[in-house]
Amino acid sequence: MTVGGALAGGGLRAAARIRAEADARGISRLPVLDGEGPLAVRRIRSAGPEARVALVGAMSAPLGGDRLTVAAEAGPGARLDVTSTAATIALPGQTKEPAHYDVRLSVEEDAELRWLPEQLISAHGSALQVTTRAEVAPGARLLLREEQVLGRTGEPPGNLTSRLTVRCAGRLLLDQELACGPAAPSGWDGPAALAGHRALGQLVVVRPELAEAPARPQLLGELAALTPLAGPGLLVTAVAPDALRLRRALDEAVRVVG
Amino acid sequence: MSRATLLVLADGRFPAGGHAHSGGAEAAVAAGRIKDAADLAEFCRGRLHTSGLVAAALAAAAALGVDPLLLDEAADARTPSAALRTAARKLGRQMMRAARATWPSAELDALAAVRPKGAHQPVVLGLAARSAGLGPEDAAYVAAYEAVSGPASAVVRLLSLDPFDATGVLARLAPELDRVAADAGAAARRVPDEGVDALPASSAPLLDIGAEAHAAWAVRLFAS
Numbered sequence: 269m270t271v272g273g274a275l276a277g278g279g280l281r282a283a284a285r286i287r288a289e290a291d292a293r294g295i296s297r298l299p300v301l302d303g304e305g306p307l308a309v310r311r312i313r314s315a316g317p318e319a320r321v322a323l324v325g326a327m328s329a330p331l332g333g334d335r336l337t338v339a340a341e342a343g344p345g346a347r348l349d350v351t352s353t354a355a356t357i358a359l360p361g362q363t364k365e366p367a368h369y370d371v372r373l374s375v376e377e378d379a380e381l382r383w384l385p386e387q388l389i390s391a392h393g394s395a396l397q398v399t400t401r402a403e404v405a406p407g408a409r410l411l412l413r414e415e416q417v418l419g420r421t422g423e424p425p426g427n428l429t430s431r432l433t434v435r436c437a438g439r440l441l442l443d444q445e446l447a448c449g450p451a452a453p454s455g456w457d458g459p460a461a462l463a464g465h466r467a468l469g470q471l472v473v474v475r476p477e478l479a480e481a482p483a484r485p486q487l488l489g490e491l492a493a494l495t496p497l498a499g500p501g502l503l504v505t506a507v508a509p510d511a512l513r514l515r516r517a518l519d520e521a522v523r524v525v526g
Numbered sequence: 527m528s529r530a531t532l533l534v535l536a537d538g539r540f541p542a543g544g545h546a547h548s549g550g551a552e553a554a555v556a557a558g559r560i561k562d563a564a565d566l567a568e569f570c571r572g573r574l575h576t577s578g579l580v581a582a583a584l585a586a587a588a589a590l591g592v593d594p595l596l597l598d599e600a601a602d603a604r605t606p607s608a609a610l611r612t613a614a615r616k617l618g619r620q621m622m623r624a625a626r627a628t629w630p631s632a633e634l635d636a637l638a639a640v641r642p643k644g645a646h647q648p649v650v651l652g653l654a655a656r657s658a659g660l661g662p663e664d665a666a667y668v669a670a671y672e673a674v675s676g677p678a679s680a681v682v683r684l685l686s687l688d689p690f691d692a693t694g695v696l697a698r699l700a701p702e703l704d705r706v707a708a709d710a711g712a713a714a715r716r717v718p719d720e721g722v723d724a725l726p727a728s729s730a731p732l733l734d735i736g737a738e739a740h741a742a743w744a745v746r747l748f749a750s
Binding site: 454 | 730
């Protein structure tokens, strides 16, 4: 395995690419499964027709200045589940430059992608910009979970910005940006935004039937809410005191949305 | 621009229905997250830099002449809470009535015709500013100021907070309001080249969660 390349600023560049395609019997195969450096990808045994992949953190990343890209595609009619084996921890690097972590998800016609990685932890002193873009074709289905944990236990968080964009049949369904940490605009931890909670998460569901029959808004406890989006999708937003309670809330949300 | 026209549009007494909304403050007070003037200031700060910035940028882009339907779609995607989309369209409809009566224009008529139930309020506000001869930064200022003045006056009623304290909170936010309005105007000016993705999409999780909780209440003082 070779690392994609060292960058002048001191970080590294690495990419992982996953593509699932359905074979003639409807079983999803993985014609593309490439990782490098800190981004290793592993096929996991699947009991059903779906292909399953785990992202494995093969070295400490992202550090300041790193540029990481993960692209996952489910080809027409394919089913792809992606998880990760451990939380991703953003750490300070040798450079003051922020790290960039770009996730590109593509769900082609009648395909289904379940993107359920472990938490992203923003360690003290780190700076990370996460961009997640999902393109969902007509008839395709997406389940996407993102969890951000601000600081390891008992430490103040680093700087974390995250932008999540979901396009469905070319139309913008969700565009959401979060900024946390000492460099974020003031008020990020106040009563309008996080109010001292150290874990936050989103669950996005895109399904064609939600266009005709939108989900009903629903509270899931005091700190999580399910809301229909303006199109064939729904969003669960949750905050929690810690990662464990956040996961409980989002697991409950996954049960509710079925 | 006419500074006097800006005052007319920004006046809290402009009959566009804003006084019926607390900007999420009622839910935050009920949850115990706003208990005094210091909490109000932090709440307003958080709202200003998230939904306030987004609203200001949408308003500025509309004032600049960007297609209001594109902006309305961008506003939908940036407003994941269904309760807040409903509130924004209700307010947009009221703003449209007031604006068409005050500064009639073919552009306002055209948007009202295709969005009879209301476009998102910041988009209508921006178009109203345009019809009044105001510029993008003016529209951004009005939207940004509304993002904090609404919660401030609501909290005066909800907590019986001293109105002098609430106004003091707004006065101390002035430098940040200036920055947000400038950033919103700059983002709007990138839209003709880069499309609506150039607009900010900042969000505040508890505003979204609180809005859904608030919408489910049987009795409430404010509409949102």
